[in-house]
Amino acid sequence: MTTEARAPGRPPGLTGEDLLAVARDVFLERGYGGASMEEVARRARISKASLYREQPSKSALYEAVVRHWASAGRNAMRPALERLLAADDLRQGLADLAETMRFGILSEPVLAMRRLVTAEAVTQPEVARMYLEESWNANIRNLAEALQTVAARHGLQMDEADAAAADFTWLVIGAPLNARLLAGDVDASPVDRAVDLFLAGYRRRRAAR
Amino acid sequence: MTTEARAPGRPPGLTGEDLLAVARDVFLERGYGGASMEEVARRARISKASLYREQPSKSALYEAVVRHWASAGRNAMRPALERLLAADDLRQGLADLAETMRFGILSEPVLAMRRLVTAEAVTQPEVARMYLEESWNANIRNLAEALQTVAARHGLQMDEADAAAADFTWLVIGAPLNARLLAGDVDASPVDRAVDLFLAGYRRRRAAR
DNA sequence: CCTACCGATCGGTAGG
DNA sequence: CCTACCGATCGGTAGG
Numbered sequence: 001m002t003t004e005a006r007a008p009g010r011p012p013g014l015t016g017e018d019l020l021a022v023a024r025d026v027f028l029e030r031g032y033g034g035a036s037m038e039e040v041a042r043r044a045r046i047s048k049a050s051l052y053r054e055q056p057s058k059s060a061l062y063e064a065v066v067r068h069w070a071s072a073g074r075n076a077m078r079p080a081l082e083r084l085l086a087a088d089d090l091r092q093g094l095a096d097l098a099e100t101m102r103f104g105i106l107s108e109p110v111l112a113m114r115r116l117v118t119a120e121a122v123t124q125p126e127v128a129r130m131y132l133e134e135s136w137n138a139n140i141r142n143l144a145e146a147l148q149t150v151a152a153r154h155g156l157q158m159d160e161a162d163a164a165a166a167d168f169t170w171l172v173i174g175a176p177l178n179a180r181l182l183a184g185d186v187d188a189s190p191v192d193r194a195v196d197l198f199l200a201g202y203r204r205r206r207a208a209r
Numbered sequence: 210m211t212t213e214a215r216a217p218g219r220p221p222g223l224t225g226e227d228l229l230a231v232a233r234d235v236f237l238e239r240g241y242g243g244a245s246m247e248e249v250a251r252r253a254r255i256s257k258a259s260l261y262r263e264q265p266s267k268s269a270l271y272e273a274v275v276r277h278w279a280s281a282g283r284n285a286m287r288p289a290l291e292r293l294l295a296a297d298d299l300r301q302g303l304a305d306l307a308e309t310m311r312f313g314i315l316s317e318p319v320l321a322m323r324r325l326v327t328a329e330a331v332t333q334p335e336v337a338r339m340y341l342e343e344s345w346n347a348n349i350r351n352l353a354e355a356l357q358t359v360a361a362r363h364g365l366q367m368d369e370a371d372a373a374a375a376d377f378t379w380l381v382i383g384a385p386l387n388a389r390l391l392a393g394d395v396d397a398s399p400v401d402r403a404v405d406l407f408l409a410g411y412r413r414r415r416a417a418r
Numbered sequence: 419c420c421t422a423c424c425g426a427t428c429g430g431t432a433g434g
Numbered sequence: 435c436c437t438a439c440c441g442a443t444c445g446g447t448a449g450g
Contacts (some may be wrong), residue, residue: 034242037428037429037430038429046438046439047439049439049440050438050440058430115328116330117391118327119325120326121324122324123240123243126392126393126417129391132388132391142277167406169383171380174378174383178345182329182330182337184343193369193376198406198410199409200409201405201406201409201410243446246447246450247447247449256419256420256421258419258450263448267449357440
């Protein structure tokens with residue numbers, strides 16, 4: 001069979017979430033300004049008129065794309081956090097988590113989405129704020145919860161779990177994220193340094209202020 | 210006097226570094242795609258034809274702007290590092306340095322330049338790479354050198370000073386930089402947490418792998 | 419140094 | 435009659 005079966009009168013092109021996936025690819029490849037509604041329509045095999053009936057404007061399409069992406073990534077770390085909670089060796093568990101975080105956050109599509117949303121934060125701040133809250137802070141809070149559990153089990157001093165989750169995250173991905181965003185470099189530094197520094201800082205109560 | 214004295218035949222508008230400053234403002238306000246050569250020319254009080262005689266293309270103007278900025282920021286941290294080296298109290302010295310770093314890196318123009326260069330890293334990667342090397346990595350190396358000196362004086366264990374400088378930097382600015390880039394939030398968390406974690410990690414030799 | 423203008427393309431919408 | 439969709443073109447503006 002060379003043609004798909006389809007009901008008469010049904011649209012042959014993409015709509016709904018399939019359309020959002022196509023639009024996402026165009027935005028990630030070209031940036032907001034470089035993306036044209038015509039290319040989105042062409043790749044989705046629909047007319048521009050049909051595209052505008054699905055989304056009333058380019059900015060509305062952009063917001064829908066980011067919202068769908070953020071929703072999908074909201075609990076991206078959950079499996080890795082389950083593995084951390086199940087790990088006997090805390091240090092090894094944190095190192096595995098760190099590797100997973102690097103692999104995910106430094107992947108090309110995630111980097112491209114960060115570039116896109118950051119660049120458009122000036123003109124569409126509410127979209128950037130939604131992305132930060134739904135996609136990033138939600139994951140930080142999940143991480144904080146898991147860290148609090150393993151801290152209690154392994155006798156770590158962790159009064160402010162959210163801050164500790166941020167510390168861990170930025171020790172692990174700060175430098176390579178910066179390098180990849182700006183230069184595409186693949187960072188080769190082992191995660192063990194970050195994990196050791198984190199553990200050293202939280203193993204004993206830090207000096208009072 | 211209502212008019213400035215000027216030599217006959219001299220251009221009334223801006224050229225050279227003054228032109229780059231005007232172009233920088235336009236790029237930072239509008240982004241690369243949103244910046245028009247016409248607006249740059251208008252603000253510099255020159256014609257578009259004159260602008261194109263100074264810079265052969267929009268991308269050449271952009272590269273000149275970023276290069277000039279990076280060159281100016283290359284040793285931005287030097288005064289703060291001198292104060293660290295002169296500090297008696299290491300913890301207080303690091304806290305002061307951390308405040309200075311936050312104030313500088315999280316300032317609006319520096320954030321806007323980061324947004325701009327990051328967004329254009331896809332289409333003009335060599336400019337982004339130059340920015341990373343001249344403006345960021347140069348400062349990290351200056352910080353590493355200073356940290357090595359104070360580490361030796363205060364008995365810290367610091368085998369890889371570049372990595373330690375990156376650790377310190379991302380502990381101090383990672384979370385607030387992310388929040389400000391995406392949501393414009395002003396972070397209120399004290400720098401003391403980051404400094405204490407850093408010191409705890411480097412005060413004793415970390416566990417062998 | 420400027421006005422005028424080009425070929426191309428943008429986001430968005432018309433009639434049928 | 436309906437829904438889904440098309441070719442053509444609108445007014446403005448971009449880099450050059």
